[in-house]
Amino acid sequence: MRPVMTFALMTLRSLLRRRTIWGISIVILIALVGIGQVPGYGVSNQGRFMLDFGLFGLEIGTLLLAIGLASNIYPRDRERKTVMPIIAVPLSRGQYLMGRFVGAALVQAAAMLAGCLGLMVILMLNEHAIPPDLFPATGLLIVEGWFLLAVVFFFSFWTSPPLNAPLTILLFIVSQMSVSGFVGLLPTAPGIMRTLRLLLPHMDVFHIKDPIAHGMDVPGLYFLLAMVYGLSYMVFMLAVALAVFRKRDLK
C-alpha cells in the first residue's frame, strides 16, 4: 500500500504542475461566476436556476477534468519510456495503475470541492439559501468523476489520446439514456441495442440536481447506494483496465 501512496503523491505533484488542470478549473469557476451574473428580472426562485446550472456545470466539469487529467498519463509515460523502469522493479502493473489513479482522483476530488464551495459562495452573494443536500450531491459528483477517470484510464491503455476523449464523451452521453431511449437510436435492431445498453453503466443514478434545485428532500440512503454503485463500477472499470494493461507488451 505504501508504494502505491508514494507513487500517487508523485502523480499528484506532476499533475499539479500541468496547465491542463488549472485551465479546466478556471473555466469551471468562470462558468459559475457567469451563472451568478445572470439577472433575475424579479423572478422569485432565481436560486433554483443557479443551482440547476451550477450542478450541471460541475458535472460537465468532472467529465472534462477526467479526460484532461488521465488521458495523457499512460501514453506520456510510454512515450518517454518512464513506464518500463517503474514497473520493472519498484512497482507491479497493478500498483502503477492504482498509484496513477489515486493521484488523479485526489486532484479531481479537490477540484470538485472547490467548485462546490464556489457555487455556495455565489448562492450566498446572491442571497439565496444553500440546500443541505449540496454537499452529498458534490460527493456523488466526485464518485462520478472517479468512475469517468477509470473509464479514461481503460481507454488510454488501448487507444490514442485524441480517440480517448470522444470515446469517453460518447460513453458519458449514452450511459445517461434509458433502455427505451437507447433502443430508439437504432429501432431496426432492438435486440443488439438492448444487449449493448446492458453493458453500459446507468449514470442516471448520479442525476441529483433536479430534486435539489426544486427543494425536494433526497433520502440519505439513496446517496449512499448511488455512491456504492458508482464505486463498484469504478472498481470494475479499473479491473478491466488492469486486465488490458497486464496483456500489453511494453517493449
Added chain:
Amino acid sequence: MRNVLTFAAILLISACRTDYDIEEVATAEFLGQDHVHADSCETCGEETTEVEHDHPEGEHVHDPAGSDRHIHEAGVRNHGTEWFFNQPWAADFIWGKMVRDSVILVLLATGLIILSGYRRKNR
C-alpha cells in the same frame, strides 16, 4: 484476454437485466401517481379563487389570478412531470437492484483481477 472479456460480458449480460429501466419496470401505481385532471371541475365557479377540492388523484388550488390553471402543493406530482419522477432518486423500487448490480460488479472485478494475474504469471 479475449476469453476474460467474453466471460465478463456474459456474466454482466446475464446478471444485470433490463429491469433497471424505470419506465419499463415501474408499477402502474407508481406511474399512475402523475396527476390527471378530471373533466368535472365545474364546481370551481369563476368567483371562487382559492378553493380546494376533493380530487380523485390529488389536491390542487386554483390560480388566485382567476385563470383556468391550478397550482399543486410543492412535491405533489403535476402534469407532464413523468421525466422528473422517473429518475432513480424517486423510484425506491430500483434501489435494491443498484445494490445487486454493485455486488455483481465487485465480484466481476475480483474475478477479472485474479484471472488476468493468473494468465500473466503463466505467460
